Amino acid sequence: MSATVVIPTLGRPSLAELLTALAPGVAEHDLELLIVDDRPGSPPPLDVPATVLAGPSRGPAAARNVGWRAAKHDWVAFLDDDVRPDADWADRLMDDLAGADERVGGIQGELRVPLPSDRRPTDWERVTAGLAQGAWITADMAYRREALEGCGGFDERLPRAFREDAELAYRVREQGWTLRRGQRRITHPVRPESPWVSLRTQRGNADDALLRRLYGPGWRELLEIPPGRRSRHVAVTVAGLTALALAAARRPRLSAVAGLVWTAGTAEFAAARIAPGPRDPREVATMLVTSAAIPPAATWHWLRGWWRWRTL
Known part of the structure; x- marks a missing residue:
């Protein structure tokens, strides 16, 4: 069994670190790696074997749809471009997929948000930390391609990284699939933001x-x-x-x-x-x-x- 990993990106510097962390697992498990670049005319530099697809520049939902529709494998794992997978992420992804029965349509990875140890977190840090309790968020979420095809994929009327993953998860379950949590783990740092x-x-x-x-x-x-x-x-x-x-x-x-x-x-x-x-x-x-x-x-x-x- 293998899988396709889809990463939509706006060219954040964190993409290079993500790809470096993925490289050993991609090679070992023959994962297909698709980068959907949502910045027209500026493909990201890559140091790992990957295919770069042009995004439609209509937000992450539309970019992920481009990715999974181009995927060649039965399972599609979505990652955000600002996360850091554990060293054994690919191994655990394969274990998650191998352990899924025929009615499992999606498997979510475990997400951690590191917060400062020497002070209380800011408002923005607490908002980011809330992702760790989120249900079916596509910072790390694998779906069967069949489940995505059955419900039409992400709703592109939702143009932000906001609710589009929860809405997709609802429609996948309405099709009769079940969703569960897996064992693979990623870290989602708090990125710098404006006040x-x-x-x-x-x-x-x-x-x-x-x-x-x-x-x-x-x-x-x-x-x-x-x-x-x-x-x-x-x-x-x-x-x-x-x-x-x-x-x-x-x-x-x-x-x-x-x-x-x-x-x-x-x-x-x-x-x-x-x-x-x-x-x-x-x-x-x-x-x-x-x-x-x-x-x-x-x-x-x-x-x-x-x-x-x-x-x-």
């Missing part, structure tokens, strides 16, 4: 609106996605807008009441993010500013997604 990364990730709320339209009010339970804070974000945003509107209408007392609601909601959100963190001045300042900006950003992106997918 404002939490604002940028709010774009994913537009994808949540699509999933709500597709699967109804219980979409989180169906897709095994933890509950979020959107209802509180909407309430805080409405309170802030109401305070501004009442102030403009010269209703100072009512504006003050709405302003207090906004302040209390924002303070609660900021405290929930600051308390488990390092609490240094930079982190506290970032949390205060982004905790005020996230509720309207999340609400805006949700409404944008709701409007886009309203006719489904």
Whole structure:
């Protein structure tokens, strides 16, 4: 038995380290290695035998579809380009696949996120660490090609690395396949990010609106996605807008009441993010500013997604 390994990439420097770690196992087990380069005209330099495919530049879901459709083996293992597989990753992948009965459609690897040992983790570090508890995430997920063909692969309407793997896993199971966890292991380092990364990730709320339209009010339970804070974000945003509107209408007392609601909601959100963190001045300042900006950003992106997918 062999397998195809598909790695979508945007050319992160971590890709070279990943390929170096994979090289011995690729040679020993005759794995097919496909790199889907989502940057037009700039193929990555490779020091291991691999095929580079041109990505469609429409996000990781579309790039992975290019990869598995070109695969020659019955099993396709997806890896992100910023993970570090253990030295025995390929050996354990083969063991995972060999131990799968005929109804197993997918096998997830174990993911570790190293956090600082000398201080509390930042907000972004805690968000990344949450991947270790994620269900069926394609940072390391192997699927039978037959299962992917049966459900049509990843939904390319989900353009971010956000929910697209959970949504695919649901449709694979709806086809009658089972999913399980395997023994292979990878490390997912916390990559450097801007202090404002939490604002940028709010774009994913537009994808949540699509999933709500597709699967109804219980979409989180169906897709095994933890509950979020959107209802509180909407309430805080409405309170802030109401305070501004009442102030403009010269209703100072009512504006003050709405302003207090906004302040209390924002303070609660900021405290929930600051308390488990390092609490240094930079982190506290970032949390205060982004905790005020996230509720309207999340609400805006949700409404944008709701409007886009309203006719489904």
